[in-house]
Amino acid sequence: MQTSVAPEGIRTFIPPHPDPAPENLSPRQLASLMRTNNIRVWSQRAYEEKVVVRRFFGRSSVLFNAPEAIRHVLVDHPEAYGRTRATLRILKPLLGEGLFTSEGPAWRHQRRTLAPAFTPRSVELLIPHIRSATTEMIGSLAATEKERVDLFPMIQRLALEIAGRTMFSLEMGQHGSALRDQIMHYGQRLGRPHLLDFVVPIGLPTPHDWARAWFRRGWIRLIDQIMAERLTAKTHASGPRDLLDLLMAARDPESGEGFSPKQLRDQIATMILAGHETTAVALCWSVYLLAHLPEVQGQIAQEAAAVVQPDSEAEPPLLKLTYTRAVLDEVMRLYPPAYVIVRAARQPDNVAGVTMKPGDLAIISPWVLHRHRKYWHEPDAFAPERFLPGALAVDRFAYLPFGVGPRVCIGAHFALTEATLVLAELMRSFRIELVTSRPVLPVAVVTTQPDHAPLFRLHRR
Numbered sequence: 001m002q003t004s005v006a007p008e009g010i011r012t013f014i015p016p017h018p019d020p021a022p023e024n025l026s027p028r029q030l031a032s033l034m035r036t037n038n039i040r041v042w043s044q045r046a047y048e049e050k051v052v053v054r055r056f057f058g059r060s061s062v063l064f065n066a067p068e069a070i071r072h073v074l075v076d077h078p079e080a081y082g083r084t085r086a087t088l089r090i091l092k093p094l095l096g097e098g099l100f101t102s103e104g105p106a107w108r109h110q111r112r113t114l115a116p117a118f119t120p121r122s123v124e125l126l127i128p129h130i131r132s133a134t135t136e137m138i139g140s141l142a143a144t145e146k147e148r149v150d151l152f153p154m155i156q157r158l159a160l161e162i163a164g165r166t167m168f169s170l171e172m173g174q175h176g177s178a179l180r181d182q183i184m185h186y187g188q189r190l191g192r193p194h195l196l197d198f199v200v201p202i203g204l205p206t207p208h209d210w211a212r213a214w215f216r217r218g219w220i221r222l223i224d225q226i227m228a229e230r231l232t233a234k235t236h237a238s239g240p241r242d243l244l245d246l247l248m249a250a251r252d253p254e255s256g257e258g259f260s261p262k263q264l265r266d267q268i269a270t271m272i273l274a275g276h277e278t279t280a281v282a283l284c285w286s287v288y289l290l291a292h293l294p295e296v297q298g299q300i301a302q303e304a305a306a307v308v309q310p311d312s313e314a315e316p317p318l319l320k321l322t323y324t325r326a327v328l329d330e331v332m333r334l335y336p337p338a339y340v341i342v343r344a345a346r347q348p349d350n351v352a353g354v355t356m357k358p359g360d361l362a363i364i365s366p367w368v369l370h371r372h373r374k375y376w377h378e379p380d381a382f383a384p385e386r387f388l389p390g391a392l393a394v395d396r397f398a399y400l401p402f403g404v405g406p407r408v409c410i411g412a413h414f415a416l417t418e419a420t421l422v423l424a425e426l427m428r429s430f431r432i433e434l435v436t437s438r439p440v441l442p443v444a445v446v447t448t449q450p451d452h453a454p455l456f457r458l459h460r461r
């Protein structure tokens with residue numbers, strides 16, 4: 001299976017990426033890299049072979065690159081593989097018992113209930129919120145013309161603003177910075193896996209668990225406060241205005257049950273968190289890569305000018321932003337915001353000839369898969385042409401920015417709609433130039449983040 005574009009279509013731009021790790025890291029070195037930069041744990045072998053088996057604290061930890069093995073774990077036997085102890089420990093204080101952290105019948109009930117809120121039709125309802133926040137950001141960027149601009153934090157704020165407006169129809173104002181502070185604080189300290197997270201059974205709290213529980217109190221207070229403000233806000237709308245309306249009206253098609261207030265709060269925390277950081281990261285990498293490629297910026301600007309009417313209320317025909325979308329697809333291949341999908345085996349199994357015992361880890365790494373030597377032609381080169389209509393088909397299991405199977409990202413269509421529109425609007429409005437030269441490298445802890453924020457200069461088109 002060779003996924004490729006015609007060689008003449010390949011640009012030679014190779015964006016920065018870290019070198020592979022040396023072979024045979026010790027468990028301690030591995031744990032330390034998992035805390036600081038999870039994509040540096042893989043040696044060259046991982047990018048060439050179909051299966052890589054490692055021992056990690058008495059368990060097997062198996063990287064699966066083979067399509068049939070990925071399909072086995074994520075699509076055909078999802079009930080035999082669950083979220084890991086460390087994932088639940090780290091994420092539950094933020095996400096509670098929401099869709100991401102629940103399992104079994106509770107997960108099935110939530111997924112059925114939430115699904116209608118994320119269909120393309122429902123996402124259409126959210127587009128005006130995306131556009132209003134984007135137009136405002138472009139307005140404030142226009143005032144910075146020719147100055148050095150710290151664009152990444154602005155993109156992160158925009159993504160949070162969009163998450164807040166689409167969820168609550170509220171401008172985020174002060175809530176935005178409070179949410180951001182809490183999320184940053186958690187990501188930089190408590191969200192980093194600690195050795196004890198892997199080895200201590202989940203019922204026994206570690207000192208980190210106590211600190212996380214303390215954090216949760218403040219976090220819940222904040223979400224409750226924003227929800228209360230939204231519920232008392234006056235509205236003249238007759239139908240649903242935002243995700244909160246959709247979630248409050250959501251009913252399980254099988255049991256007819258909706259969400260309790262606590263469940264609703266956990267879903268909201270999940271959607272804000274799972275939704276905004278990942279999309280922000282995809283946009284930051286897009287802007288960084290495109291700053292090296294003025295001709296690609298020009299092509300997006302041209303497409304956007306032909307498709308998006310700046311002041312029109314009419315929704316832009318997203319399907320026509322084909323090139324912009326191909327650029328995003330390629331950016332998420334090279335820098336997948338969700339760099340890894342991990343599952344713990346719940347029962348004995350055999351996958352691609354590997355014996356899995358309960359507790360063993362099955363690792364599917366979009367970071368590795370998307371740069372795998374067997375699946376991609378010139379894997380490290382930036383070539384959006386791979387994703388244009390007419391290019392050779394991309395194997396379903398070689399490209400997984402949103403995962404696959406029943407737990408595939410529920411917000412994928414929303415994320416792609418948001419990112420495509422924001423990127424198209426940005427490029428239609430400005431030509432973006434990089435003014436600092438230090439290469440930006442990916443650091444993967446929660447998402448695949450840039451290691452620093454370079455400075456840009458914007459020129460109005």
Ligand code: HEM
Nearest residue numbers: 100271274275278279337338401402403407409410411415
């Ligand atoms: C570029 C943006 C995004 C990327 C790359 C991304 C990626 C992913 C991936 C890879 C998974 C699967 C994880 C697994 O199988 O363990 C996932 C799940 C999930 N995503 Fe996203 N996501 C993005 C945006 C969003 C948005 C906008 C939302 C919501 C508004 C969202 C909500 C979720 C939720 C709730 C799950 C858990 C689904 C479940 O377990 O049933 N994501 N996402």
